[in-house]
Amino acid sequence: KAGVTQTPRYLIKTRGQQVTLSCSPISGHRSVSWYQQTPGQGLQFLFEYFSETQRNKGNFPGRFSGRQFSNSRSEMNVSTLELGDSALYLCASSLDRWTYNSPLHFGNGTRLTVT
Amino acid sequence: GIQVEQSPPDLILQEGANSTLRCNFSDSVNNLQWFHQNPWGQLINLFYIPSGTKQNGRLSATTVATERYSLLYISSSQTTDSGVYFCAVGYSGGSNYKLTFGKGTLLTVNP
Numbered sequence: 414k415a416g417v418t419q420t421p422r423y424l425i426k427t428r429g430q431q432v433t434l435s436c437s438p439i440s441g442h443r444s445v446s447w448y449q450q451t452p453g454q455g456l457q458f459l460f461e462y463f464s465e466t467q468r469n470k471g472n473f474p475g476r477f478s479g480r481q482f483s484n485s486r487s488e489m490n491v492s493t494l495e496l497g498d499s500a501l502y503l504c505a506s507s508l509d510r511w512t513y514n515s516p517l518h519f520g521n522g523t524r525l526t527v528t
Numbered sequence: 529g530i531q532v533e534q535s536p537p538d539l540i541l542q543e544g545a546n547s548t549l550r551c552n553f554s555d556s557v558n559n560l561q562w563f564h565q566n567p568w569g570q571l572i573n574l575f576y577i578p579s580g581t582k583q584n585g586r587l588s589a590t591t592v593a594t595e596r597y598s599l600l601y602i603s604s605s606q607t608t609d610s611g612v613y614f615c616a617v618g619y620s621g622g623s624n625y626k627l628t629f630g631k632g633t634l635l636t637v638n639p
Contacts, residue, residue: 446627456614456629469626501569514558514618517627519571 414440417506417520425526431492434523438485438506444468445487446517447479450501459502462487463510491525499527530555530619534630541605541637549600549633551615559618560591560598565632566611574600574613605637 418437426432438445447459458471462481479489485506491498503522509515531554541547551560559578565571575582575589577598582589586605591598602609612632619628 448629455631456616458626458628461626471626503571505571511618511620516573516576517561517563517616518573519563521568521570524569 417504417518419502419504419520419523421523422521423524423526425528426494427528428494428496430494431490432494432525433488433490434502434504434525436487436489436504436506436520438487438504439518442506442508442518443485444507444510444515445481445485446505446507447487447489448503448505449473450503450522451499456503459489468511494527496527499525501525530557530617530628532615532617532628532630534613534615534633536633537631538634539636541635543605543607543637543639545605545637546601546603547605547635549602549613549635551598551600551617551630553596553598553617555596555619557593557596557617557619560593561616561618561627562589562598562600563614563616564609564611565614571614602635605635607637607639610635610637 420435444463446461461469465481476492481487501522505517505519507515533552562574577591579593586603588601614632616629
């Protein structure tokens, strides 16, 4: 069974631009969640989706948004990029409708660099 | 919100040594998971362990939910065990349910 697939693996953008990251969950998994990892803040929860509905959102500005499609694939978008958005963005999928209630499986991440 | 503390923050071992990593949390949780992040950034789920003890090869984990801690044991460590170990707790307090990660333990295993 294929794992969680994230694309692209690396991105370099300039301040003010926007970016879209993609995540395909493990087949059969309908919960998808996104996390930002930086050296200073560690792993921080961005948002979580189940059946195309956002179930929960972390403490990030409105520039960070996401969506989930009917096939459970998910995208996240960051608009008006800032230098501080440089990070590893990780997507995870799980079987249960509640992300916190079943094993979480991560993709390899997208490393975003904002210059 | 819930606080998750991991100790030690850094650990250096010689190959073949054993180690214990600890995760303390400040409130009752629905579940707890341990992850290993390798030097290339990949996060691997090691254990989903709301309570009790589980073993997988040289690794085992124990969660004592009533005392709000979990331990990860690594025996006969290998250089490939190097990386960062995270615990994450699933917490559904009030309307704010999410997975909260600790800051991790950086493990270096030298040959």
